[in-house]
Amino acid sequence: MLERYGLRVPEASTRFGDDYITVQEDHFSVSRPSGKIDNRYQYLQNLIRRVELQVELERKSPLMVPEVTVGVDGLLTEILGKRIRDHKFMGFFGMGGVGKTTLAKLIFNKIFAKFEFSCFIEEIKEISGTKDEVKKKVWEKMLRRGVPVHSAGGSSGAGEWYQVRGSSLFVVFDDVQDTHHVKLLQEIAHDNGMRESRFIVTGRDKNRLRDCGHNIHIHLLDKLExxxxxxxxxxxxxxxxxxxxxxxxxxxxxxxxxxxxxxxxxxxxxxxxxxxxxxxxxxxxxxxxxxxxxxxxxxxxxxxxxxxxxxRLPSNEVKYMFLDIASFFVFREVPFAGNDAISAWTSIYGGGHSRLRILEDRALVRIIGKGSKGDDIIVFYMHEHLRNIGQRIAKSEGRSFNLSRARTLSTSDSDPRAEVYNQYPYDDQVIFQGDQELGKIVAHRVSISRTSMQVYGQTCAFCIMREVWSKLTAIRYLDLSVHISDCCQDCRKRGCPLPNTLVLFHLNLNKIGNFVISGEVRRDFPDDTTRTKTGTLVLTGCTSLVKLDLIKCVNVDLGGLNKLRHFRSLQITGCGAVHNWPASSRDLTCYFR
CATH class of the missing domain: 1.10.8 (Helicase, Ruva Protein; domain 3)
Structure with missing residues (x-):
């Protein structure tokens, strides 16, 4: 310890002539700090805290991996030894299902605690937008000493990356398919500038991984012996x-x-x-x-x-649950958690937990967040191949509509936009399809904006909803965002009935004005609000509705909910006046934000 701080004492200094100098103290007493304000005491205290935190983090496994892994021990030892020391960038490539993501997760779980900042971005290809938008989404996944940056009091956004400069950083981009994501990782590494930082990419295209730089070590993952x-x-x-x-x-x-x-x-x-x-x-x-x-x-x-x-799943109900998860409930943008899905299936099929256990036992779905008390937020995880299978089957059975969605990604500093198209069976913007047959859509994300009004030749969001929802004869899970406030005189009088098959409904109204959820069109709001253009959504036909989320609704009447016997969960965020609460005797969970 003394040598580390340049206080090494020559051995001969303990002698004076032929005599030795003796000290009437033991080593512990000599080294002991004089008090709690002593610099040595403060240093030792901070050192102990860092060691305790390091040990605690090393016991954690932030990423879920298969219960059994075979044939990777030797490779894992090699990578965690020589390879990770000698190479700042590492890449794993191979065919789908060979275990690239599993290996990257095992490495992350082993060493993430050694870095101040770390993040694992699974399926980076799913994150779209401009360079700053993608960078912001990556930052939102960042851990600092094992704690999410937003939970640790830090704000999230592309502009917050300055915090990692000069700090040890460990980033994994899984399933890279786009040059833009490779360039983003290079930029993050360059801005960080710390030699101790490490970066891992996985993908199926070796040439794409090579774009990370000539000094990257790329390893082929082959099939098991x-x-x-x-x-x-x-x-x-x-x-x-x-x-x-x-x-x-x-x-x-x-x-x-x-x-x-x-x-x-x-x-x-x-x-x-x-x-x-x-x-x-x-x-x-x-x-x-x-x-x-x-x-x-x-x-x-x-x-x-x-x-x-x-x-070979035992029933159609279990198959439909698999298709719902694969095509809707595993996407990050979906507002419903696994708990909501289970509540919906219980209402639809008379049982959700037992059928979900079949999917889990078959290794078709993994469930994250199961707790003994049953109150944890449940998240579904599904391998990319299994998810693709589910989406293809859903499309072939007419349970969805396949729509190309344009995404934009920055290609250079001047930010020209290159459109990239991705296919999803359950997609948003269904209203752009006009008179085209939509099929038996089970889940959808719908966004109504000025553009959609032009497509439909309408000036009212509620007129468009009536036209669209008449085609959604099997819709169960609906995420609706309305970004306009116009409402025609006709809609103020007769309202807009919701699809009667709805089970989960998430509604985001951006200052649309007075908005009513009721069994009938109400005209008796206080403060003379009837002068404002008002739209009405009628809920009483939704006899299977389990959960309702309302965001930014200015004036809400909940009277119609009392007639829905399956309704169990209500979440209200940023809404104004709320009238006619459901009866207090109902077994109802309410959230306010």
Whole structure:
């Protein structure tokens, strides 16, 4: 310790002539600070706190990974040793389902506590907008010493990145497909400027990863070796057993071979066949796997194998829940949590938890946030391949409408905009489709603006809603934003009935004026508000409605809610006067912001 601060004492200094100088104190007494205001005391106290925090963070695992991982220990040791020391940038590439994201998460969980700032952006390709918009969204995911920056009292935004300059930083961009995201990561690294900082990217295109710079170390993730693939499959199909029963051994090995070493396929099919000793059932899966392996396209082949588990779900209700999650409830922008989805399914199917457990047991969905008290916010997680399968099936069954949505990304400092199109079965702006058949849309994000008025030739948001909702005959989950305040005289008199199939409804009105939710059009608001253009949404036909979120509604009448027997949750944010609260005897949860 003394040498570290330049206080090294020469050995000969303890002698005077032939005599030694003796000190009548022990080492502890000599080193002990004189008091709590002593600099040495303050230093030791801060050091102990930093060590305690480091140990506490190292015990945490902020990212969920598969319960069983096989064949990565050697690679993980190599990366956490020499590779992470020698390379500021690292990249992992390989085909979908091979385990790139899992490896990146394992590394993040191991070392994030060593950095002051850290963040893991899963599927960075899903984050769109200008450079500053994307940068802001990345910052919102940032941790500082393991605590989200917004929870630690810091504001969020692209302008807050100055805080990481000169601080150790660890950033992971998962599933990079766009040059703009690579350039953004380079900019973050350049502005940070600290040698101890580290950056990891994953993707399927090796050339895209190379865009990070010539000094990046890129590692190919290949399929599992036969022995590792067999171990991983057994851990899911026969948990706790070393080997299957004698009559199953040969067919089990053939099924493992049919998965071709892909961890995701091994996990999903192993979970589906868990503890199943019917050899005929195994042979049926084997035949289906052989048919899948005849597909030439690699992605199509993987999807076909994963769909085997979906096709064999026990009921249509469970299948519909899987499609709802894949196509709606896993997206970051969706205002409904997993708890809301479960409440909706309980109302629709008479049970949500038990059916959701089937999806979890089949490894089709992972659930984050389950608590013993049942009061945690539940979030669904689904692998990209499984999500794509769900979206494709939803589209093929007519449960959704596939719409191209334009996104903009900055391409240079001068900020010319390049449009990038992405496909989502449940998308927003359905109103732009005019007279086109919409299909059996189950979930949608609808935004009404001046542009949509021009498309429909209308001057009133409620007229447009009546026209659109007449086509949404199966809508259950609706996220509606209205950015205009005009309302025609006709709508002030007769209102606009909501789709009677609604179960979850999130409504954001940006200063639309007096707004009514009721069983009938009311004209008796106080303060003579009838002079203001007013729109009315009629709720009494929504007999299955479970949750209602209202944002920025100036004048609200909730009288119609008393007639809805399934209604359980009301959230009001930034609203004005609220009239006719539901009866206090109702089992109702209310949130105010």
């Amino acid at each position: 036969d022995e590792d693939a067999y171990k991983l499959f057994l851990s899911y199909a026969f948990p706790g057993q070393q080997e299957p029963l004698g009559s199953l051994r040969s067919v089990v090995k053939q099924v493992v071979d049919g998965c071709e070493g892909l961890p995701l396929s091994l996990e999903v099919l192993g979970s589906y066949l868990r503890d199943n000793e019917d050899i005929e059932h195994w042979k049926e899966i084997l035949v289906a796997l052989r048919e899948c392996n005849e597909i030439a396209d690699l992605d199509e082949k993987v999807w076909a194998k994963l769909q085997l588990s979906y096709n």
